[in-house]
Amino acid sequence: MKILLIHQNFPGQYKHLAPALVAQGHExxxxxxxxKQPxxxxxxxxxxxxxxxxxxKGVHPWLADFETKLLRATSCYRGAAALKAQGFQPDVICAHHGWGESMFLKDVWPTARLGLYCELYHLTTKPFMNFDPEFPSQSPEADKLRIRMKNLNNRLHEEIMxxxxxxxxxxxxxxxxxWQDRITVAHDGVDTDLVVPRADASLLVHRDVTLTRNDEVITFINRNLEPYxxxxxxxxxxxxxLKRRPNAHVVLIGGxxxxxxxxxxxxxxxxxIFIDEVRGRIPTPHWNRVHFLGRVPYDVYLSMLQISTAHVYLTYPFVLSWSLLEAMSAQCAILASGTEPVREVVTEDENGWLVDFFDRDGLVDRLCALLDDPETRARLGANARAFVRAHYDLKTICLPQHLDWVQRLSQLDPRPPLD
Incomplete structure (x- = not known):
């Protein structure tokens, strides 16, 4: 079978699927x-x-997002047309359509089956909009219209998916x-043979400070440090x-x-902004126990999870972070916000603890209680790893699901492009 993958940041979500398809003998x-070069x-x-x-310049702001996607779509179309001219005819196209690239590929190859990575559809209702009252919509009614326009890319792809x-x-x-009638739920997967607990793990956080499992370490990870x-x-x-945990170190990763x-x-x-907001209430000796590592290589990130005494994960109702499942695979004791995407993988007092996203006092109290209870931490961590192994393991669960999905996709009758 001939398979075309489309991703503006390749390999992206196809990091494991692409070589597995090659191993099966597909082109x-x-x-x-x-x-820039082949x-x-x-x-x-x-x-x-x-x-x-x-x-x-000066385009309507509601159209600016779609215009960037249209530029990618037309550019990708030209690239696809050049591939076709070279004789390449895919049986299956797998695309992350979030940047618009795959919008016109059925016009190049009408008989190819198109499978999309469906990351999120933008909704105007709570909790998707105005979840956090601190950052309200500036114009609630107009924003509903703007969000609807933001789904133009999604809607055009729905016709050909x-x-x-x-x-x-x-x-x-x-x-x-x-859409849901055509969507299969299958996670990208966690390499639980790589993301493992390690008793001998260590992390250099300062030129003269190295942390290990013997230290009390609170960890927090974002791709970028932001309210979402x-x-x-x-x-x-x-x-x-910091006041209640005089020996704790707090380690944050994020851009x-x-x-x-x-x-x-x-x-x-x-x-x-938030460093400036709280810094005046944190004495310098306490602040010296806070370590911002920025963006780090994967092995440093992994070491951070492996030395964690308690891992805090908070999120709006949004795309679930890979880091949460990897923290669970590393056997971290999880304290997470009880938002809907989190509750899909964390069950209260079974494989983690949950707290209301906005309950700052509750966050502090539950974190301190978790730090004071090594037996509970050990139980939650072991259960968290077992859960990920059973439901999200890359090699035994998720990758086979993805390969099966591609095979089933190849057997569908293709939807032609619509006028």
């Missing part, structure tokens, strides 16, 4: 704007395409029913945490940019 080609990656032929065109894949039930449920992932809630709890929500005001970073 796998990836079309991406990430690279290459081979784990048996996958990687073909570049160039994004041409620029955003229109033969099947979809979504990593969690929560994410799949955000899509309209017509509860960074503001955690930081506001920090003065009391200074924005992954999901609005940009910070005044050209600042959310990271610095």
């Amino acid at each position: 796998v080609v990836a079309l991406t704007c990430k690279v 290459s081979n990656w784990k048996g996958v032929r990687v073909v570049p395409y160039e994004v041409k065109g620029a955003s229109t 033969d099947a979809g894949l979504s990593p969690t039930q929560f994410q799949a449920s955000s899509f309209p029913q017509g 992932r509860g960074y503001h809630v955690f930081m506001r709890a920090l003065p009391e945490i 200074d940019e924005v992954s999901y929500g609005a940009k910070a005001p005044g050209g600042q970073s959310w990271k610095q």
